[in-house]
Amino acid sequence: MNESSPVTEISDAESIEPNDRPWERLEELADAGDAEALSAYLDSLSVGDQALALSRTDEAHHQTVLTTLSVEDAAELLRHLSESQAADLVDSLPAEDAAAIVQEMPSDEQADLLGDLDADQVSAILQALPNAEAEAVRELTAYSDDVAGGLLVREILRFDRSTKVADVINTLSENADEFRDYDVQYAYLTDENNRLVGVLPMRNLLFARRNDPVADIMIAEPLSLRDITPLDDLIDFFDTHHFLGVPVVDAEGKLLGVVHRNAVDYEATRAAENDFLKSQGIIGGEELRTMPLFLRARRRLSWLSINILLNIGAAAVIAIYQDTLEKVIALAVFLPIISDMSGCSGNQAVAVSMRELSLGLVRPTEMVRVWLKEVSVGLINGAALGLLVAIVAIVWNGNPYLGLVVGVALFFNTLIAVSIGGTVPLLLKRFGFDPAVASGPLLTTVTDMCGFFLVLGLATAMLNRLL
Amino acid sequence: MNESSPVTEISDAESIEPNDRPWERLEELADAGDAEALSAYLDSLSVGDQALALSRTDEAHHQTVLTTLSVEDAAELLRHLSESQAADLVDSLPAEDAAAIVQEMPSDEQADLLGDLDADQVSAILQALPNAEAEAVRELTAYSDDVAGGLLVREILRFDRSTKVADVINTLSENADEFRDYDVQYAYLTDENNRLVGVLPMRNLLFARRNDPVADIMIAEPLSLRDITPLDDLIDFFDTHHFLGVPVVDAEGKLLGVVHRNAVDYEATRAAENDFLKSQGIIGGEELRTMPLFLRARRRLSWLSINILLNIGAAAVIAIYQDTLEKVIALAVFLPIISDMSGCSGNQAVAVSMRELSLGLVRPTEMVRVWLKEVSVGLINGAALGLLVAIVAIVWNGNPYLGLVVGVALFFNTLIAVSIGGTVPLLLKRFGFDPAVASGPLLTTVTDMCGFFLVLGLATAMLNRLL
Known part of the structure; x- marks a missing residue:
């Protein structure tokens, strides 16, 4: 829908090749500063075309696009891109804007992204984050990508073991919006020292008496892994156990978060692929032709x-x-x-x-x-x-x-x-x-x-x- | 714990290198025909050692091991092995035994396994299966690995849209054992012609009146994909949508099953890895050194x-x-x-x-x-x-x-x-x-x-x- 080109294509052809140069339309909308139109346009593009359009716009427009979008939409956009492209975009943002977007990401993706940024940008972002958040991010990025601590998500349902069934159900119902993106098959129960004591399959709530403490229907002494568990052991764990995720604890048994099978599969196959490229002497970091x-x-x-x-x-x-x-x-x-x-x-x-x-x-x-x-x-x-x-x-x-x-x-x-x-x-x-x-x-x-x-x-x- | 060797090692050393030649112990237990001891021994091995032990035993013992184990344990063992090794083992089994094990596997793994077997063994297994089961397996194996139909699981929670909330909860509670391995975040609702009409997030059951039909709390007109959707489009779909799975329908809108994000990720990375090996001219099928x-x-x-x-x-x-x-x-x-x-x-x-x-x-x-x-x-x-x-x-x-x-x-x-x-x-x-x-x-x-x-x-x- 370039203004200079008359609309002569039939609509069928248009739906196959909606825009041959999506980066032009992207720059146009970013310059106009209309967050809603920009977000709608990006949604209309396939993931590949989003990546393509962004890779073909200049650095000034990267910034305009990411700051025009709402922080939620910007975070969503970044997670669809390859890690090297996402890092490239965030490196070019002012630290304040970058921090706002980082806050919207799940913790495992925060850690991945920050690991790929320039050191200067990382410390600027940490300064711009609220103290508690910065502390949590700093903890996560201290782990490398190939141990449990580097792969975990902190956004989990977590209750004290003395909580009543009815209170858990109410919390879920009241915060349904916030929990939508969580993995809600299980809640994790902790003692007064924040140590993991049980896992609660959510469907158990269906059959429970509302006044009982959740500890009555939890699975006690659940399997958990240490934060320093290496990737190889995580792969073994998920090979042997048919779970979607496993809780991760620190040296004192304190619950840190959950590592999902997805994250382990992804790291495992990425490691295998990189190994092979390395064995052929082909890789020297992830090259994209948009790099200098x-x-x-x-x-x-x-x-x-x-x-x-x-x-x-x-x-x-x-x-x-x-x-x-x-x-x-x-x-x-x-x-x-x-x-x-x-x-x-x-x-x-x-x-x-x-x-x-x-x-x-x-x-x-x-x-x-x-x-x-x-x-x-x-x-x-x-x-x-x-x-x-x-x-x-x-x-x-x-x-x-x-x-x-x-x-x-x-x-x-x-x-x-x-x-x-x-x-x-x-x-x-x-x-x-x-x-x-x-x-x-x-x-x-x-x-x-x-x-x-x-x-x-x-x-x-x-x-x-x-x- | 070889009978001829005196137990002189200290227990610590034993736990590090529990058995240097696990295949000998495996053959011993298989020959003794003790299903329980065999199963316990296999459980004590890491996934790698299970694969190693089986790869070093002869064909006669493959058969003894798989038929001595319960069919559930045998199915569980096979799914931990690489596809080529699993196919190799099942090829050597009598069709009756193979069919019994295949029946215990989730449908996407059935399709994978049968796709790797000899054609003769496949038809023998299909003959040995009950008619309905054989028909379903035949349908699944008709799809290739790189379309939605070849990646779906049929084991999903499926209800008629007129079912009452209370009946769904009762069904879940009565069949808790059977459903344990299912992905139970969502149930799928169909009309009288088995066409998909809605998706029911299980947590909605928590807040629903028990006498209402589930149709009242379902997400109507849910996203679904055709069985012939190619892998590239599936990858795009899961990149764009933050779902763990998507229902798959045939040309008439009938619900066939669900494709999970896991399965798509796995196929995608496998395809990428194979592509690279192919581009270097290195691959000629998956070679293992135990092959002829x-x-x-x-x-x-x-x-x-x-x-x-x-x-x-x-x-x-x-x-x-x-x-x-x-x-x-x-x-x-x-x-x-x-x-x-x-x-x-x-x-x-x-x-x-x-x-x-x-x-x-x-x-x-x-x-x-x-x-x-x-x-x-x-x-x-x-x-x-x-x-x-x-x-x-x-x-x-x-x-x-x-x-x-x-x-x-x-x-x-x-x-x-x-x-x-x-x-x-x-x-x-x-x-x-x-x-x-x-x-x-x-x-x-x-x-x-x-x-x-x-x-x-x-x-x-x-x-x-x-x-």
């Missing part, structure tokens, strides 16, 4: 420059055998093939080991078992690939010994690649390293070196047959 | 054999320039470096494009925008990498023109790699292909070819300077 150019270039380059040094190290093997290569130049055609194929076989083995480690199907000490399993696959696949490359070499070059050299080299290098690829993640894990982060680069450097050494070493030994 | 050797070898080889053909194609460029290479053998040292580094830069661009596509931050038509963003990063990183490799070449070889050739080649090939890596996923998506599946291999083949061509073509043009 030099930041993007620097992040990518940090990994590329390590990789090129490793590559140069491997290529040094070729330099040692220059004389052989000069005499049998056909070998040069096969060096990149051997290098790439071995890297590929090795990465398959890395992927299987990482998966089996994460499923608990293999222990870090079972190196021999994994090695035997990998060698058996390596024998078959190495033979198949070696034979194929040998045939190609013979057909192209005519010299059967060239085929023999490259085929045998690829066979043995496939064995080496799967052996390293399969066992290195176990070894790294066993000695306390992140198996994801180093497997990929380590693997390709070593298999490149071995591959070049095998091809050129074999060729040197058989040089008179190859000439 | 030839299956594992074949799956890995299917991808490796495509890749080696692509590699040979790229290497053919080297063959064309053999004469140049023979004269300036030092170039051979740099060919694998150029190939590997360009692949790496290109994969970074692929990863960013896939991420931006999945977040909706870029549209498949915005090729030029992405290309400009990539070229600007490529100019910086290509210059840095090119300079580095040029310096290495000059220091090692002494000929500044060798440095010029490899540096310029790497500079331009980095530009080519990020341009292709950034835009190919958009292009594939635009023309209806899965952007994940082909980006990686396509990219490396083309960048290898271009890289070899650039190095050797430049060297040929400057041959007299290089000699």
Whole structure:
């Protein structure tokens, strides 16, 4: 509905492609300062288009959009965006406005957001928050994302154990609006020291006498976890227990909040995905193309420059055998093939080991078992690939010994690649390293070196047959 | 607690490493046929150790374990395992036993499991199930995993809209045991044709008059989705709406079940993870090292054999320039470096494009925008990498023109790699292909070819300077 463009589309087509450039309409509405129209327009966009429109407006408009909206709508908008985009937007806001929006978010999302902001902005926001709120936020952000304390929500239904059934029902009924966004399957009961003593399934209220204390219908001695419980144990807990959430307590048994299954699932899959990207050396933080150019270039380059040094190290093997290569130049055609194929076989083995480690199907000490399993696959696949490359070499070059050299080299290098690829993640894990982060680069450097050494070493030994 | 080993460990050490080889104890208990002891032992194991123990026992014992356990416990055990391991176990069971266990599972997990079984076992299980149950399972498995129909649970609280509040409360109270595993925040109300007419938040029951029909306190005209809603739309729905679940209806508006946010999150992240593995050409189904050797070898080889053909194609460029290479053998040292580094830069661009596509931050038509963003990063990183490799070449070889050739080649090939890596996923998506599946291999083949061509073509043009 651009003013300059006549409305000629039929309404059906419009509903499919309502606005080709939603950021223009967004800026227009933000400039007009009409909170209601702006909110209605954002609601009409899909989540993807909201993110798109915001990513294409400039920083001044980010601020106008977020401050024109009501704080509730602004908070709602931010939670739909990816974490990096949300942090980017909030970083550009005045601390007062940012604090007002942060106050509207559930506590686990507050912690996530503040963890992604610039340190200066975080302290400015904490200053702008009311003291009690700032204290609570500070406590939450003290936990990292991969322990229970970093994933919990504080917004739970919490009653003293002496509360009467009727009073609980009245509180619920009077505050229905406030509780709408809560997870209201359970209430949590505490003693006078705020220690968790029971869990109350809300449906138990249906069958209870109204004058009894809720302690009579609670589940006593409920399962709970410490705030410092690591993510792996949380995953195990929700795998074993069919709960939607679990209460979290501090060292003194005081109730801090609840960790929901959702939050654990999300962190678990995000960790798995990041692990894999890391193992391939691809990640350098979450890049979006709207970030500043030099930041993007620097992040990518940090990994590329390590990789090129490793590559140069491997290529040094070729330099040692220059004389052989000069005499049998056909070998040069096969060096990149051997290098790439071995890297590929090795990465398959890395992927299987990482998966089996994460499923608990293999222990870090079972190196021999994994090695035997990998060698058996390596024998078959190495033979198949070696034979194929040998045939190609013979057909192209005519010299059967060239085929023999490259085929045998690829066979043995496939064995080496799967052996390293399969066992290195176990070894790294066993000695306390992140198996994801180093497997990929380590693997390709070593298999490149071995591959070049095998091809050129074999060729040197058989040089008179190859000439 | 192996009978042959004296109990000498102190209890503390035992609780840390309760049994080094849990599969031996598992086989022992299964052979003894004591369901209770077996169930208790499995409960004492972590989820990882359950999976490990089962993966290390033979097929005969799989069967003994699953049939010795009660069907409830067997179903519970299976749902903790990875899908491929669970399917493997159920495939080895007699159809009667398998059917009894399947009947105990929630409907979305039934559908998942049956989708992973052998076709023969599926039809045998369907025959062994009661007719009504078999029909329902058949309906569910007709949907694929990535539409609402394949993700829904049928186990929901469902009442006719004329039911009285008091009757709903009585039903809940009488069947409390059966409903324990249900998601009981909402009940769903249908008309006489089983069409969805309303949603009843259970807490509304707390404040309702017992003789009113539930229709009086329901949310009328609730949001619902069709059974054929694709995963992408489900993700959008839960991004936009703060619900734990959404009712799903067929073409006639009949209520089929509920899709939970959990199930959508799980499928979404699994899809994202698989996409990435696919884009790197690593996946060939979910491999576990307990699978038969030839299956594992074949799956890995299917991808490796495509890749080696692509590699040979790229290497053919080297063959064309053999004469140049023979004269300036030092170039051979740099060919694998150029190939590997360009692949790496290109994969970074692929990863960013896939991420931006999945977040909706870029549209498949915005090729030029992405290309400009990539070229600007490529100019910086290509210059840095090119300079580095040029310096290495000059220091090692002494000929500044060798440095010029490899540096310029790497500079331009980095530009080519990020341009292709950034835009190919958009292009594939635009023309209806899965952007994940082909980006990686396509990219490396083309960048290898271009890289070899650039190095050797430049060297040929400057041959007299290089000699």
